[in-house]
Amino acid sequence: MAxxxxxxxxxxxxxLLLVADLAPALSGEDQPAKQxxxxxxxxxxxxxxxxxxxxxxxxxxxxxxxxxxxxxxxxRLSRNRRWGNPAMISLLEQLxxxxxxxxxxxxxxxxxxxxxxxxxxxxxxxxxxxxxxDVWLTPMPAKRLSVQQRxxxxxxxxxxxDKFLTIDEKAWTPAHARLLMLAASYPQVERIFVNPxxxxxxxxxxxxxxxxxxxxxxxxxxxxxxxxxxxxxxxxAGCKPQAPVAAGDxxxxxxxxxxxxxxxEPKKPATPTKPAPPPRPMMVSDLPKACAAILDxxxxxxxxxxxxxxxxxxxxxGPVPVSATAKDLAPKTGGxxxxxxxxxxxxxx
Numbered sequence: 191m192a193x194x195x196x197x198x199x200x201x202x203x204x205x206l207l208l209v210a211d212l213a214p215a216l217s218g219e220d221q222p223a224k225q226x227x228x229x230x231x232x233x234x235x236x237x238x239x240x241x242x243x244x245x246x247x248x249x250x251x252x253x254x255x256x257x258x259x260x261x262x263x264x265x266r267l268s269r270n271r272r273w274g275n276p277a278m279i280s281l282l283e284q285l286x287x288x289x290x291x292x293x294x295x296x297x298x299x300x301x302x303x304x305x306x307x308x309x310x311x312x313x314x315x316x317x318x319x320x321x322x323x324d325v326w327l328t329p330m331p332a333k334r335l336s337v338q339q340r341x342x343x344x345x346x347x348x349x350x351x352d353k354f355l356t357i358d359e360k361a362w363t364p365a366h367a368r369l370l371m372l373a374a375s376y377p378q379v380e381r382i383f384v385n386p387x388x389x390x391x392x393x394x395x396x397x398x399x400x401x402x403x404x405x406x407x408x409x410x411x412x413x414x415x416x417x418x419x420x421x422x423x424x425x426x427a428g429c430k431p432q433a434p435v436a437a438g439d440x441x442x443x444x445x446x447x448x449x450x451x452x453x454x455e456p457k458k459p460a461t462p463t464k465p466a467p468p469p470r471p472m473m474v475s476d477l478p479k480a481c482a483a484i485l486d487x488x489x490x491x492x493x494x495x496x497x498x499x500x501x502x503x504x505x506x507x508g509p510v511p512v513s514a515t516a517k518d519l520a521p522k523t524g525g526x527x528x529x530x531x532x533x534x535x536x537x538x539x
Contacts, residue, residue, distance in 0.1 A: 222471040223481075227308025231270065232489035233496050234306060238276050240319035240422065241478040243430040248481035249307035249320045254497040255279050261286035261296035263330055265340045271310070274302040274320035277378065277423050279498050282323055285373055285418075292368040292519045296330030298343075299323065300415055306484050309472050319429065321422070324415045325373070327366060345414035348388055355387040355449060367392055368519045373418055374402040375519075380432060383409040383417035386448035393441035398519065403439035408448050428480060 227248065238251035252273040257264045262282065264272050274282075279302075286297045303320040304310060316322050328346050335343065348366070350356045370392065374382050384392075386408035396403065409417075422429035436444070447453065474482050490496045 221474050223474045223477055224309040224311045224471065226474050226485055227304050227306055228311045230304065230306050230485065230489075232305050232493065233273060234484060234487040235490050235496075236487075238320075238423075239428065240275060240307070240321060240426055241428040241480040241484070242319065244316040244319055244322060244419065244432065246472070246477060247307060247318045247430070248477060248484050249275060249303065249318075250480075250484050250487070252303065252305055252307070252320050252496065253279050254493060255282060255299060255302060256498055258334065259283060259286060261289060261330065262299055263296070263335055263340070264299050265326065265335075265343065266300060267337060267340055269301065271301040271304055271317070272299075273305045273307075273496075274323060275420075275423060278302060278321055278323055278418075278420055281376060281378065281418070281420060282325075283498070284376070285325075288372055289369060292372050293365040294329055294369045295332070298326035298328055298330050300326060305489075308477070308481065316419075321420050321429075323418045325418065326415045328414070329365070347413045349385065349413045355385075355390075357387050357391045362388075362391065367396060370406060370416060371396065371398070371402065372519050373416070374405040376420075378420045379405060379418060380421045381417075381419040381435065382406045383412050383419070385409070385411065385413040386445065388413070388416075389440065389445055390449075393439065393445065400439045403441070404435050404437065407435065407440065408445055410453075428478060 233252035234250045236251050238249065238253065240249045241247050253276050255262075255264055255272045255274065257267060257272070282297070282299060282302075289295070289297060300323075301310075301313065301317055302323045303317050307318045307320055309318060314322075317324075326345070327348055328343075346361060348358055348361050350358045366388075370382060370384065370388075373379060382405055384406055389406055389408040392403065392406060419432075422431050474485065
């Protein structure tokens with residue numbers, strides 16, 4: 191019988207075999223970037239380096255999060271989006287080890303990035319440098335999910351279906367709050383994106399240390415998962431950093447704005463106009479110059495050689511330092527539970 195990890199890897203790559211045949215035709219700078227990067231199955235060898243900005247860039251030397259770990263399971267394997275900068279993979283594994291200490295059994299990890307980063311055919315505007323990752327707001331089950339279950343398992347929203355920006359108290363738990371605050375506590379984490387209602391819930395109910403609360407930012411969507419963004423790694427001169435978050439806990443007018451009509455109503459032109467033409471797709475030539483070369487670089491030998499713990503994978507640099515320890519956030523026994531860029535308009539509800 192084939193090894194389970196090999197079966198998972200084969201499944202993850204099988205959906206890309208057809209588009210892989212198109213790779214030579216998509217390698218030029220005049221090609222749409224999302225098709226060119228989406229057709230690549232494996233990362234480049236060599237140092238891990240991000241180029242550009244979170245929503246306009248690419249990366250070399252990516253490593254893959256293993257499909258399974260002691261406290262995580264990777265989801266939607268057919269997307270082939272388990273790739274990231276080693277700093278992100280290390281952080282996810284550290285978070286998975288710390289999560290049980292705050293009452294969260296383990297992580298279901300969603301999209302990180304494509305093998306060489308770049309724009310995706312669907313689903314994200316960012317996730318292009320291997321420095322963004324999605325974690326489901328559904329706790330990891332005790333059993334190992336099958337490949338098909340990882341494809342089919344539905345997302346669970348933290349919002350009520352019949353009320354605007356209102357938390358579903360049947361879905362939300364104090365453990366959700368502790369997990370988010372733990373994720374924000376790591377010093378290299380710059381932002382945690384959550385739905386505005388989740389941010390408000392934290393603002394209203396969290397009674398612990400609020401020093402890292404400002405890193406948790408409200409954004410469209412993000413009601414069934416949260417988005418972790420880490421800073422550009424030290425020495426990555428080609429990586430464009432994001433502006434620091436404003437001082438304070440973010441429970442202010444900037445949050446109140448999300449509960450007005452303005453963010454949710456498309457802007458109407460002052461005078462009637464003809465329908466706007468479709469936006470021009472981002473081309474490879476629009477990305478940093480290094481990205482076109484990265485598309486043409488040889489790939490690693492196989493997935494195992496670029497997977498954490500694989501034959502020749504990157505070496506774990508050790509535990510990630512924390513600013514608020516898992517012990518500090520652990521649930522108290524017997525006591526009350528411890529309670530940027532241009533933002534696009536949301537899709538029609």
